[in-house]
Amino acid sequence: MRTLVFGDIHGGLRALKEVLEKTNPAPEDLLVFLGDYVDGWSDAAETLDFLIELKKGQRCLFLRGNHDQLCLQWLTLGAENPLWLQAGGLMTQQSYKGVGTATRKQHIRFLESLEDYHRDQDNRLYVHAGFTNPKGVVHEYFPKNFYWDRTLWEMALSLDPGLSKEDRFYPTRLKQYREIFIGHTALTKIGITTPHKAGNVWNIDTGAAHRGPLSALEVQTKKFWQSEPVYQLYPGEVGRN
Numbered sequence: 001m002r003t004l005v006f007g008d009i010h011g012g013l014r015a016l017k018e019v020l021e022k023t024n025p026a027p028e029d030l031l032v033f034l035g036d037y038v039d040g041w042s043d044a045a046e047t048l049d050f051l052i053e054l055k056k057g058q059r060c061l062f063l064r065g066n067h068d069q070l071c072l073q074w075l076t077l078g079a080e081n082p083l084w085l086q087a088g089g090l091m092t093q094q095s096y097k098g099v100g101t102a103t104r105k106q107h108i109r110f111l112e113s114l115e116d117y118h119r120d121q122d123n124r125l126y127v128h129a130g131f132t133n134p135k136g137v138v139h140e141y142f143p144k145n146f147y148w149d150r151t152l153w154e155m156a157l158s159l160d161p162g163l164s165k166e167d168r169f170y171p172t173r174l175k176q177y178r179e180i181f182i183g184h185t186a187l188t189k190i191g192i193t194t195p196h197k198a199g200n201v202w203n204i205d206t207g208a209a210h211r212g213p214l215s216a217l218e219v220q221t222k223k224f225w226q227s228e229p230v231y232q233l234y235p236g237e238v239g240r241n
Helices: 013-023 044-054 066-077 082-095 101-113 151-158
Strands: 003-006 030-033 059-062 117-119 124-127 179-182 196-198 201-203 215-218 224-226
Touching: 003 013, 013 044, 013 215, 013 224, 044 059, 044 082, 044 101, 066 082, 066 101, 151 179, 151 196, 151 201
Parallel strands: 003 030, 030 059, 124 179, 179 201
Antiparallel strands: 003 215, 117 124, 196 201, 215 224
């Protein structure tokens, strides 16, 4: 059984299908999706349809991203956060044109069912963004940090590569888990387009919403697969650029 971790999709369903074809998961493999399924490319509603169907024949774990929560607020309350619209929400709105009430309700149930984080039996943590409590996720005071925080990744990036978890200066927050897998902050912002490890934190967001590919990483071996740069799969669109 493999555990495959998928980075932020942002409505790039064509890229997701490409990566799934390359990973060729068996039914017993666990697919962990780190969130941000919508907001960017034109297949937001279609991506949710696909993921809902995928779970019927595949072991899947779906985490909550900040864009998923913003989309849920729009679907349930009609909340049109201007920043959300500028950050891909407008493309999500357009993807829902012609989508019926029954499908919208199904998507709402899916988005409401997303998990904030997951810790596996080997003490690996999967979370969209991060957490701030030094004692770990179960002690987090502000649940929104699970899908909004960037300080965890900033902390990991700032570590001296030679620093080990046994060192007394290694951050207590990071010591709580064997490994941490996140998305949320696109690696393309620092010129990286493959999954990247800093400290014991793996960032799988390789910028699919922007000019990068969508990535999936096998947890056990760290082998990874990628789509073509997603913008090439959506000619004429700009994503979140």
